[in-house]
Every structure is written in structure tokens, then in C-alpha cells.
Amino acid sequence: MNDFFQQSLFGGMILSVLAYELGLYLKKKFRLALFNPLLISILVTLLVLLGAHISYDSYYVGAQYLSYLLTPATVCLAIPLYEQFSLLKKNWVAVVAGICSGVLSSLCSIFVMALIFRLEHEHYVTLLPKSITTAIGMGVADELGGFVPLAVASIVITGVLGNIIAESVLKFFHITEPIAKGVAIGSASHAIGTTKAMEMGETEGAMSSLSIAVCGLLTVLGASIFSHIL
Template identity: 45%
Template sequence: MMTPWLNNPAFGIALSVACYQFGVFLNKRTRLAFFNPLLISVVLIILFLLMTGIPYDDFSKGGNIINFMLGPTTVALALPLYLHWKDIKRFIIPILIGIIAGCLASLTGVLLLGKVFGINSLLIHSMAPKSITTPIGVALSQSLGGNPSITVAAIIFTGILGAIIAPSVMRIFRIKSNIAKGIAMGTAAHAVGTSKAIEMGKTEGAMSSAAIGLSGLITVIIVPFLLPLFERFL
């Protein structure tokens, strides 16, 4: 017999918020990059649903509401672009070159790995938008004939991995510029990377937020044209 509270969207929202807040608490207490709040919340939600036998469809009634808010959040990315337009305008050429290079590297990496491991075109088209924010990535995946569910999983994995390894990568390559750090985080690891960039500093967070919107726009423009060409020659 179905428990009434499971039919309430508040259940999915409350579970998501509780698991994420526990992830934030664990991350602050351990100060370990591996304990990313999003990663922790995903693992906890999966374990909770498996242990209780609660169907995913019941949880998703609230989860879909959170997912719906990603659209307005994406539009709100115009705010950091406006607030930091002077910095962006001052370094517009290197910023655009960096973001375009990051978008091309992401697409090329997917295609090369697809060729090496013999991945079919459906998976390649689904993973091509892996480095941009979810609403834009899902829309682009659908236009390419990909599977949105695979796209979401690839985007989440990319963001979490980027947030975990980015500080170490920047230390290894001795990247000192706060603007460069932020642009790299936003371009490679979208919103999850931006959350880490905000921890690194105000400039890094602002540039990362701006890079999310710019990289999403650039990816939407170049991928539909370059993907068929890359697939033909690789």
C-alpha cells in the first residue's frame, strides 16, 4: 500500500536537501576534495532508495521540481556576466580563446575515447555536451539525437571529477591567475566546478560563473557543426 507522504513532492525535495546538507557538513569537517557535497548526496539518495525499497518515480516527483529550477538558474548566469563585465571586457580575447579551446578539447576527448573504445554514435552524441550546464546540455543532446539521461549522468560525473581534481591540476601546472582558474573551472566543470571555484576566491567564483554561460553558448554554436566533421575524419 502506497504511503501518502511518498506521493508528496516535498518528500523528494526534503531528501535531496537533507543529503546535500550532510554532504556539505562532511566536506567541511574532512576538508577532503573527494567528499564533494553533490557526490555524497547522490550516493546517499541511491542508498536510501535501495534500502527502503522506495521507487525512484516517487522520489522524482520532488526531484523534478528541483530539476525545473535549473532553467531559471541558467538564465540567472547573466548576472555574473553583467557584474564582472569590466574584467571580462578587459581580458575578452584570452578568455574567449581559453573557453573555445576548452570546448574543443572536451568534444575532441569524447570523440577520441569513443573511437578507442568503439562507442556507438548515440553515446557519443549524449556525452558531447558533458562539460556544460545541465539545461543547455540536455537541450543540445536532444538536438543531436542523444539520450538526455546519459547526458545528465555525464554532466554530473564531469562536474564532480573536475571539482575534485582541479585544485591539484592547477598546483601541478602552477596556474597562478585567479581569472584563469575561474575560467578553467567554469568551462570544464560547469556549476559543480563553480561551487569549488567560489571556495577558492571571489574572483575565481565570478569568472567561473561567467564561463558557464559563455561555454554553454559557444558549445551550442560549434558542436552541431563540428561533430559531424570530427566523426568523419576521426
């Protein structure tokens, strides 16, 4: 099986797509947030790779084509922002305040947990970029002396959890304003969470898309400062 994935041009991609389709089917059938398609696809892919003793390198031979689509897919997130640009200009003060609050909350929470669990400096700086997009987070973790693979894992987990619990958290705190919803989701769970924001509405998706970019830039600066505190 390992040889098959090494020789197959699209084996990894087919496995990933089928696993995601299974997640979509389970989500539609049971209508539970726990059956998140992305979470299901990750778990199914891991089980297949471990069960069939397939190395990640062999899997990535075919799965790499999906990675090529990440950049244009991320750029496409700017489309709903463009369509809602007039709304952004009208509420830019609240949007900027919300994004800054989200970045500061993320960095402070990691700092507090690092103190509570007595994390070493390398682990601490690895987790600082957990709420920004993977491309930026990898660079931040590497520059600060953290562990890049662990940083990627924390970013993915943060995004998936945000996607799963976003609606429940918003309902619990009685947050109904579309702009506030979008900013909260985008600043907390980057692109993966933004897919949930887009399901909620155009305004939510646009504000969440904006939050991804701004949070990435602010976190680069903020993480550099916080890395010297502990």
C-alpha cells in the first residue's frame, strides 16, 4: 500500500477528498457540530495511514496538489470583503478594536497557560501563533525558536475547534451582530473558522476574512514582544 501511494499521482488527494466527503455525509445525516467534515477527514486520513502503515511522505506525493490550491483559495476570501467594503468603512473603528482585542486575548491566554503549566520557552513561543493562518504561523514559530510541526498542529486544532464550537459560543454569549460574529471567528480560528462564518452570512464571512489578514500581521508583532516576557 505504501508503494501504491508513492507511485500514484493522485492517491493522497483521492484519500483526502473521500475522507472529507464522508465527513460531509455524516454532518448532513446527524446534523451535529461534532461531525465536522474537516475533523472527520483528518481522523479518517490518520486512521488509514496508520492502519495501512503508509508514511506521510508517500501520502503527500498525491496530496500535495491540494496544497497548491490553498493560496488561491485564501486569496478568494477577499471577494466577500470587497462586496461588504462599504460596511467596513462605516464600522472600521469597532472592527479594528475587535481584531486587536482578539489578538491580545490569544497572546495573553497562551502566556497565562504557559505560566500555569510551566512550559519551556520553546513550547511557549510555538503556541503563540495558534490563532493565525498556517503560512504566517509557521514563519513566526520558526523565527522565535519554536517547533514548527507542533505549531502547525496547534493552528489546525484551533481552527477545527473554532469551526465546531463557534455557533454555540456565539449563542451562549448572545452575540447576534454579524460584524461581531465575523471578527470573533476570524480572529480566533483563522481560515478554518472563516468557512463557518461564511455559512452564517456574507457579512460574517467578509469580516472574518479581514480578521485573518490583520490578525496575522498584528500577531507577528505581538508574538515577538510576548516571546521576551517569558
